[in-house]
Amino acid sequence: MVSATEMETLNLVRADLPPPRGREWTARLKPFLGTPINAVITLACLWLIYRLVTGAWGWLVTRAVLEGGPQACKVGAGACWPFLAAKLRFMIFGFYPYDEHWRPAFAVVLFLGAMIVSMIPRFWSRRLLWLWLAVPVICGVLMYGGVFGLPVVSTTNWGGLPLSFMLSSVGLAFGFPLGVVLALARSSKLPAIQVIAIIFIEVVRGVPLVSILFMASVMLPLFMPDGLTVDKLLRAQVAIIIFAGAYIAETVRGGLQAVSKGQHEAAAALGLGYWLSMRKIILPQALKIVIPPLVNIFIGFFQDTTLVTIIGLLDFLDTVRASLRDPNWQGIAVIEGYVFAALVYALFSYGMGSYSRFLERRLKTDHDRSPAH
């Protein structure tokens, strides 16, 4: 223990006390301007931020082209808002028939609504499971049509944001249980099951998603008997589920290994069997540990769905790209399209990230590891 006088002679300040009054500002600025090098770096950064902000403002607002057609945008130096206005609905809904856009719009609202409801702890109950069985079916029927007088819209015309949501969320919703089962199988003591899990995971993880999609779309139909075709969208969806499963499996396995052996022994001592101890004791802890890497995977998959372009499906980024190919706008509004896409992806990714942080705090039931006072 260091005494107060000793601290003064050592010129130490107790960290848990607020800094002395009057010196707050200088203390705060010290990390930024304390030494000449820091001051230079700070000023350079400020200058850079200033240039970026004024540049973006000028491009987005003062120099922007607000009305007119492609020709006005070609001449103008700023952002081309008419392009976004003209192409917005196509970017969001793709080739889905124009007059039927309310259907995918409603499906997306329904889907986001269900998502928000399930994110609120107050609604956490078994009923959510029913909600999640119902919502995809309703969305699917709404999008496909053929009942209640809705004209059929084949899956080749599905695209844009609804497709991105569908591919990633259904992929993860099915991939997650698959991943948990694979993780359990891989850490199983039964050799046959373990080997199957290892082979599955390593093979799927060992090849790029693009090649799995490609195989599903090119090779599979050749193996099918004459005249049978499986819907292309479904093939892509299954490929994404398998891929997500393999990645989630390894993450969950990491969580399983992080649960201390004592927990297994405690469960065994209580007389719980394998399934019961997994369900009640091991998995809840393991899954909580792996929330951050899982969210990492989720965000990655939300963006990876764009790879379905390789088999001719157009998700959100692809519809943005396709609208850049309209001969009237070709080469004129390239940056605008990509900036818009980036903003939309950033918005959803940020949402997922924030929620995961909330979830971590909320589920934090373990013992506070900070040293006792």
Add this chain to the structure above:
Amino acid sequence: MPKMINKIAALGIAAAALAVFAGPASAQATLDTVKKRGKVLCGVSPSSAGYSYADDKGVRQGFDTDVCRAVSSAVFGAPDKVEFVPLNTNIRFQALQSGEIDVLSRQTTMTFSRDNSLGLDFAPIVFYDGQGLMVSTKLGVKSASELSQAAICLLPGTTTLQNLEDYFKPRNIKYEAVVFEDNNEWRNAFFSGRCDVITTDRSDLASVRAVANDPKQFVILPETISKEPLAPVVRQNDSNWRDIVSWSVNTLIAAEEYGITQANVDEQLKSKDPEIQRMLGVNGDLGKMLNLDNKWAYNIIKQNGNYGEIFERSLGEKTALGLSRGPNQLWNKGGLLYSPPFR
């Protein structure tokens, strides 16, 4: 545990049963399948300016899609009984082989090996294209033979690089190929001076030039270094279906030659020309021979226009692509388009 496996298996089987649509492809004649389904499945490019692109309402427009609409008009008497299936180059033939589509209308070059080794047949050529080279006027080059050590920007493609090699190697001209995955990057690399030369099919070069700030700054060299005749494709061994697609294309070309347009086709029904009478179904049973309605050709023209109208609408000089007809002109006007007679 076994209970769980049963459940999983049941789910799997249910999913598979839901997913598998029984759609007889090669077991049955394509025309019957198409009629039963109520629409033509037509493979097109996911997005290609002028050939298959989305308009502001998300409806596919373009030259390739209009060929599909013509087939739909011939079979159903309506241009909108067609479903467009977007396909990338690497899976287009396989989609046709497996019965996923009925006709492929996707800027596909007709070649010997494709015709004879893939189990496919080509309909008449709808667009005569060829790989060309474009340079900046600043370079002062008037012909491809004057190039030397040039950096050439190109897109990854099945034949683009091969054609360059085939053309330059025998002439002992050295070049550096710079390959871009993305259309916009490729174009901008050329505009920013990363490459001296940009190469692709001549029709595409025109659209690249149209995008430039000052199109006059660029010149397309006179050499065409490869032949790229684009044609619709169908499965082999279904000659009725192949005839329907072929004669739908021929109808478009012949209609232009005989001066039949979307606007005047109704007047032309009264024409005294026996060929026109046969074609429009006023006389004879040409439609029946194709197992179609005798009004099939009338419907094609009435609903889609003739070849010239389709060309001008999607690719012509009034569009952003601004293509001139070039070889895609009628044979009696100095081009290569020629339809066999309707008799």
